[in-house]
Amino acid sequence: MEKKGRVCVTGAGGYLGSSLVKLLLSRGYFVHGTVRDPSSEKYAHLKKLEYGSENLQLFKAELLDYGSLCAAVAGCDGVFHVASPCPPSTVPNPEIELIEPAVTGTLNVLKASSEAKVKRVIVVSSVAAVIMAPHWSKDKIMDETCWSDKDYCRTSGNWYCLSKTAAESEALEYGKKSGLEVVTVCPSQVLGPMLQPTMNASSLILFKILTGVYERLENKTRYIVDVRDVAEALLLTYERSDASGRYICTAHPIRTRDLIEKLRRMFPQYKYPPVSEDATNDVQMSAERLKSLGWNCRPLEETLVDTVKSFEEAGLLKTD
Numbered sequence: 386m387e388k389k390g391r392v393c394v395t396g397a398g399g400y401l402g403s404s405l406v407k408l409l410l411s412r413g414y415f416v417h418g419t420v421r422d423p424s425s426e427k428y429a430h431l432k433k434l435e436y437g438s439e440n441l442q443l444f445k446a447e448l449l450d451y452g453s454l455c456a457a458v459a460g461c462d463g464v465f466h467v468a469s470p471c472p473p474s475t476v477p478n479p480e481i482e483l484i485e486p487a488v489t490g491t492l493n494v495l496k497a498s499s500e501a502k503v504k505r506v507i508v509v510s511s512v513a514a515v516i517m518a519p520h521w522s523k524d525k526i527m528d529e530t531c532w533s534d535k536d537y538c539r540t541s542g543n544w545y546c547l548s549k550t551a552a553e554s555e556a557l558e559y560g561k562k563s564g565l566e567v568v569t570v571c572p573s574q575v576l577g578p579m580l581q582p583t584m585n586a587s588s589l590i591l592f593k594i595l596t597g598v599y600e601r602l603e604n605k606t607r608y609i610v611d612v613r614d615v616a617e618a619l620l621l622t623y624e625r626s627d628a629s630g631r632y633i634c635t636a637h638p639i640r641t642r643d644l645i646e647k648l649r650r651m652f653p654q655y656k657y658p659p660v661s662e663d664a665t666n667d668v669q670m671s672a673e674r675l676k677s678l679g680w681n682c683r684p685l686e687e688t689l690v691d692t693v694k695s696f697e698e699a700g701l702l703k704t705d
Contacts, residue, residue, distance in 0.1 A: 476544070505623060512572065517541075526671050529630065601658055607639055628678060
């Protein structure tokens with residue numbers, strides 16, 4: 386297999402990070418992966434990936450520890466900044482637990498990349514940095530020119546949205562000022578098979594739908610994209626020299642009621658919540674800019690089947 390060079394992935398042990406590492410290894414890259422504790426069993430799955438034992442080196446790093454990031458990035462041609470706090474529930478101190486790690490951590494990664502003479506950094510943002518835009522016309526499809534309103538995020542308590550918006554805008558601004566090539570990718574709700582042993586926030590939503598945790602769900606439009614397709618988008622925006630700026634990464638808009646009916650047909654053994662009235666604050670968004678680079682996505686049914694199978698294989702769902 387042709388060797389492609391050396392890249393760093395922050396948050397390598399997480400949901401998206403693990404899928405990205407798997408893809409990069411399969412395409413001939415040597416990967417530096419940052420994790421909190423390389424000796425932990427939590428990250429054993431990474432070394433078990435194909436080519437993981439020989440072409441993956443794990444580094445102990447924290448987003449707020451600049452020196453540890455410099456060590457991980459040293460010698461790399463490119464960096465994929467995937468690590469970012471994404472709590473499944475509210476946090477007591479969002480400024481400290483969400484905003485600072487997201488913004489300062491991102492800037493630390495970018496500064497370490499500049500110091501290491503990295504060619505390009507791909508920063509994983511989120512549609513959370515796009516959709517909280519009350520002044521955007523409801524009839525207008527959201528594209529990359531649409532940004533979440535930071536003040537609105539703060540006053541409405543949408544701290545995760547604020548953290549992603551602030552981090553992404555700071556990243557792109559840093560790129561303009563420093564000359565470092567910075568490209569951002571904004572995925573919607575990410576589903577697909579879990580490689581890591583612990584449940585992540587976006588998979589948890591589907592898990593709760595399958596296990597009757599929700600008493601009732603609003604019939605809103607959900608934008609779903611497969612974790613493997615997001616990994617492909619990150620690699621595409623890294624390898625394509627003409628990629629620049631930001632890219633919305635979403636694949637399948639589907640109403641909650643339609644999603645549950647689809648799941649019920651495929652997996653009738655699970656307990657599904659009732660769906661209430663239609664949402665009034667739905668948004669429309671487009672991934673046309675990413676598709677123009679040649680990005681493709683797999684069918685929604687494949688994503689749902691593979692996600693549920695990974696839950697079952699991990700022993701999270703009873704299959705009897």
